[in-house]
Amino acid sequence: MKARLHNHLALAPAAIKSMMALEAALKASSLEPDLLELVKLRASQINGCAYCIHLHATSLRQSGESEMRLYLLDAWREAPHYTARERAALAWTETLTRLSETDVDEAEYEILEAAFTAEEQVHLTLAIGAINLWNRLQVGFAVPPPFPEADYDA
Numbered sequence: 431m432k433a434r435l436h437n438h439l440a441l442a443p444a445a446i447k448s449m450m451a452l453e454a455a456l457k458a459s460s461l462e463p464d465l466l467e468l469v470k471l472r473a474s475q476i477n478g479c480a481y482c483i484h485l486h487a488t489s490l491r492q493s494g495e496s497e498m499r500l501y502l503l504d505a506w507r508e509a510p511h512y513t514a515r516e517r518a519a520l521a522w523t524e525t526l527t528r529l530s531e532t533d534v535d536e537a538e539y540e541i542l543e544a545a546f547t548a549e550e551q552v553h554l555t556l557a558i559g560a561i562n563l564w565n566r567l568q569v570g571f572a573v574p575p576p577f578p579e580a581d582y583d584a
Contacts, residue, residue: 434571452560459553464493468503469519469554470561473527475504477565484575518545519554526558 439446456466467490474482487500502509506520518541525534546554567573 432572438567438571438573449560449563452556456553456557456560459550460547461550461553461557464490464495465516465519466557467493467495468516469523469557471500472503472506472520472523473558473561474565476524476527477562477569479565479569480575481568481573482561482565515545518542522554523558526555527562 435441457463467486471483471486471490474486490500491497496511499511502511503520506512506517512520521538522542525532525538542551542554
């Protein structure tokens with residue numbers, strides 16, 4: 431696939447600066463960094479954003495995340511490898527990422543509410559919205575993931 435714009439982020443500097451400020455605020459929140467990365471990776475999987483999948487899987491690996499948890503993320507509901515808090519965040523991520531396909535179920539919200547404070551719920555929801563926007567930028571402009579020799583084992 432051919433990239434559509436090679437400098438798309440540079441073409442909207444004020445908007446990108448605002449997105450980066452949002453990312454910094456989320457990073458400074460009480461949400462665990464690896465939880466945020468799992469959420470970003472899961473939304474990116476749903477949206478088919480190869481660039482962001484590469485980015486967030488690499489970040490998780492560098493922070494010590496197990497390969498098995500990365501492999502099973504797409505099937506997290508069936509895998510016992512995730513905490514109740516992570517499950518609540520992943521369910522919320524899937525619901526909000528697929529908002530046009532589903533309703534926000536009250537039972538699902540109650541699970542979220544049990545696992546996160548009100549402030550954390552807002553930060554998590556902002557993080558999900560932000561990664562969905564990043565995915566749309568990267569997918570929309572056909573930005574490929576990096577392809578260093580070390581990633582290719584053929």
